[in-house]
Amino acid sequence: MKNNNQHKNKLQLRFVIILSCILLIAACKPKETETAAVTETEKVESQTILTDAQIKNADIQIGKIEKRQISSTIKVNGKIDVPPQNLVSISVPMGGYLKSTKLLEGMFVAKGQVLCVVEDKQYIQLQEDYLMVKAKIDYAKSEYERQKELNQTKSSSDKVYQQAQTEYNSLTVLLQSYAEKLRFAGINPSNVSANKISKSINIYSPINGYVSKINVNIGKYVNPSDILFEIVNPADIHLALTVFEKDINKLSIGQSLSAYTNINPNKKYQCKIILIGKDFTENHSTEVHCHFVNYDKALLPGMYMNAVIDLKNNTLNAIPSDAVVKFENKDYIFIDNGNKQYEMKEVTIGESENGYTEIISAEDLTDKILL
8 A cells, every 4th residue: 555655646746747847838938929839839838858857756657558458338328118019008998987996007917817897888788789689599590490391391481491591690690799799898708698797897917017007097988999007018128228330349149237217326227238239220329129137117118218338358558547647627648759858648538447547549649658
């Protein structure tokens, strides 16, 4: 710890000496009026010449930019999405008044569980029509079979036989039609009898999942086109992130990331990349799909989220972080130009890790950098 503090003190002294000399030279320089002169002055103001004593006191060491393995991140945003088969909208096939429901948003429901009870007089009428046709068909069937026997012995005309056959066939079709309407409404035809006519029907859950939306209240009349509830199966819920083309090559399937909402940014959700899009939009971005490691029922489809994607072991141009100086909200390093001349040069920095900082604008830098 003591050695580290001594090293930092030397670095601070080094940069103070150089920076002070540069600022002193800049303060003593006469102001120029012409553009060319101003440009030359700015160039001179970033340089200084140190004496042997100053160089010795600053303990100046020269090094160069090197390749380092530095982890970095990409910050992106997107929203929660689910495939069509995992998001179900619940409606009433024939409409009616909502009689009862015990659902709450976020509640888990099992496949086949009763979601609500809807009632309407049209269900009574439909069961009545079914039973009336069912009663007529028994007589029509008997009459058809009787006319068939009589026709075979020529005791009845073909016309009468055909009329009995047509009546029986028509009622058979009608009975089947009413039975399908009952099933469509959620009523089992085999449970319908003269003693079992109900004015209400049950609406059942078609999947296992969580209730994500409730759009109705008890007593409200709902039409077939109205969506009562939405249920999400979390088995395949995922996060769709928008990533720009320049960052796509940095991503891979199985890569880890952490996501968070704007409402609660401190709560992080761990995810893994499962799919990287191949088609780019006009703004040169594509979608990257991710699975949640542990699904939270508070996360609903359409909810916007931010994410930080970890980029591990990138080989980057880097120098020791202590060699970067911040001055007037800009980042600088010092260059050795020879003959005891030193220049303060502005740079653009990137990620930092383990005492090293990435230098993004490294192409035009020399190998002689003060470390």
